[in-house]
Amino acid sequence: MHFRELRPMSHPTSGHVHDHKHEHEHEHEHEHEHEHKHQHQHEHEHEPSPAASGHCCSGKAAKPSTVQLAPGDSQDARLSEFRIEAMDCPTEQTLIQNKLAKLAGVQQLDFNLINRVLGVRHSLPDTQAIESAIKSLGMHAEPITGDEPASNDLPTPRKPWWPLALSGVTAVAAEVVHFTQAAPTWVVALLALVSIASCGLTTYSKGWIALKNGNLNINALMSIAVTGAVLIGQWPEAAMVMFLFTVAELIEAKSLDRARNAIGGLMRLTPDTATVRQADGQWLEQDVKTVALQAIVRVRPGERVGLDGEVISGQSSIDQAPITGESLPVEKDVGDKVFAGTINQAGSLEYRVTAAAGQSTLARIIHAVEQAQGARAPTQRFVDNFSRIYTPVVFALALLIAVVPPLVGLGAWFDWIYRALVLLVVACPCALVISTPVTIVSALAAAARKGILVKGGVYLEGGHKLDYLALDKTGTLTHGKPVQTDYALLDPAFEGRAQAIAQALAARSDHPVSRAIAADANGAALTLDNFEALLGRGIKGQVEGQTYHLGNHRLVEELGQCSPALEAQLDQLEREGKSVVVLLGPQGPVALFAVADTVKQTSREAIAQLHALGIKTVMLTGDNPHTAKAIAAQVGIDQAIGDLLPADKLKAVEQLYAQGHRVGMVGDGINDAPALARAEIGFAMAAAGTDTAIETADVALMDDDLRKIPAFIRLSRQTRSVLLQNIVLALAIKAVFLLMTVAGMATLWMAVFADMGVSLLVVFNGLRLLRK
Secondary structure: OOOOOOOOOOOOOOOOOEOOOOOOEOOOOOOOOOEOOOOEOOOOOOOOOOOOOOOOOOOOOOOOOEEEOOOOOOOOOEEEEEEOOOOOOHHHHHHHHHHHHOOOOEEEEEEEOOOOEEEEEEOOOOOHHHHHHHHOOOOOOEEOOOOOOOOOOOOOOOOOOHHHHHHHHHHHHHHHHHHHOOOOHHHHHHHHHHHHHHHHHHHHHHHHHHHHOOOOOHHHHHHHHHHHHHHOOOHHHHHHHHHHHHHHHHHHHHHHHHHHOOOHHHHOOOOOEEEEEOOOOOEEEEEHHHOOOOOEEEEOOOOEOOOOEEEEEOOEEEEOHHHHOOOOOEEEOOOOEEOOOOEEOOOOEEEEEOOOHHHOHHHHHHHHHHHHHHOOOOHHHHHHHHHHHHHHHHHHHHHHHHHHHHHOOOOOHHHHHHHHHHHHHHOOOHHHHHHHHHHHHHHHHHHHHOOEEEOOHHHHHHHHHOOEEEEOOOOOOEOOOOEEEEEEEOOHHHOOOHHHHHHHHHOOOOOHHHHHHHHHOOOOOOOEEEEEEEOOOEEEEEEOOEEEEEEOHHHHHHOOOOOHHHHHHHHHHHHOOOEEEEEEEOOEEEEEEEEEOOEOHHHHHHHHHHHHOOOEEEEEOOOOHHHHHHHHHHHOOOEEEOOOOHHHHHHHHHHHHHOOOOEEEEEOOOOOHHHHHHOOEEEEOOHHHOOOHHHHOOEEEOOOOOOHHHHHHHHHHHHHHHHHHHHHHHHHHHHHHHHHHHOOOOOHHHHHHHHHHHHHHHHHHHHHHHHO
């Protein structure tokens, strides 16, 4: 077995850091040959933390996913990852963190509690010391092999049911015998001890380890409370408290597993084997992990596609719902992309593999969701601050209640010690701590099933704040596949040559308008020399020794070639919603070309849904203002601003912020990078077909259906609502029982019911989002 190690190791990122400071160069609208880096830096994710930490049931805050223990400048540092089945709560995180902080050579810890994965950056010769340190805490660290996903989709080993059943029967028996006085006290004590021993040894073991390491976690508090109850002779309650606690822990673990494995269904989509063409022409079944790039794979009707690829033969329809969330199958022909995990329906296809099994679109989605699951959501800050204060305060209060009232003659020692024990049970804020990750993970999984990849809780929670959405035009509101609709020769001397010259220029650009002009031209291509892209205006180059420009209205005006007659022609075509470019020669305008793109029907529906949610919309495009307004009118957008360079789009977003709005930006993840980076949330369209959008966007839509944005905003609002419900419920129950305990109205088993009951309620409430 080999460890998943990276050498040398740098702090892991998602490829996308939001810092609202960007350096970006690119050609705009007409020419898009560029390099791009889309980085956002949010302070609230992956903050370095001091070694001292807390947990859900201690007086210290649970820490972020990444904890820096020592300077990470060693060239020999590497990252080893372990799966720790017992690590699913900040309780265990704190124990591990404090233990490994004492180990020389350990520099950084990365905790993913949802997937139970620990990443350790270290310079140790091997991982034996790390595994031994974790073993001393009563946990087993299983190294993760290089190709193994972080998500653990394996079934949890089943524990025997009879000890819990025996504990329940004897606890109830002890309560009945004590209430009816049907037997001596030693019988009640014996029954209680059998009950406690049957289900409580694990709790006592964890509690002892926690106390040895200076942690007041839930296991330590329960151990103290049960032991205290035994010492003051409350045998039935001691047994019932331990039994109810164990039952609640079991139900809670099952609920957490449901949230934890919500994304596991995606992992099971990809088949283990694929039918691969061999060198001798034969077709053989082969493990998908061993299939090489450029290999030819065949998929029959009804089979799942094993790897990402490009169709080279055949026609079929494929159900892409697991990747894109599309409800209807998508027709596939030669040259189209296919994705691992999708289902081939009608015909047989042969395709060329374009990505290894571990780098498929599905694998990258799973990896991104795993990272998002491991990161803290903003609400966790409140929980951390609360936990840092709450538990030590309540523990101190319990000690005061046990000692001070009897000393001043306000009652018997027994009565006040009992109240103190009840307070210990209430002292753990587990319901608060557990509610946030369960809610966030459930929402992330629900979004992924719809083809919406959310890069973390910060964006999931932030979506409810949006009140303005800025959208690019081409490929976002329109199909992004314009066709040439008009051609006018302006200089008769170029009869028969103008289109060929324009084709030579347009063929060097990857902008949709240029591609449409290049695709419409006929005849032999001419040689282009000294090609140059003109930012936001067009392109130029030399054909047969003469310099030509192919550009938009702005370029024509800059070159002083816009006569009244040409202006009238351009104006008329632009008012029809068409994009117009002009070919300019040494002597002036040569020809004009008009290109039109069709508006997506889903765009109209999406804008209507956004308006229904109270969100205003603005189109930001580099196209001319007349075309922008025409498209905006068709779709129903509130405002359209045209003739914008990338920097202008950024300024437009900044102006909306200056007016007090919270702005989202929808674009292609590349051309609109500055505005996407500045926006509260950057949405990238059709991410399933690109190499970078999954890594660069805050929210990546796997297809080009704009309706996924209002769906995301609705999910964000529902998530926010559930988080608030859980926090209010947990705090209210705690407050009520604190008052009841001080007043002497609460019992131990009532406190356990309340504490574990509210934990289960918030978990179930969070799990509701899986059905959204």
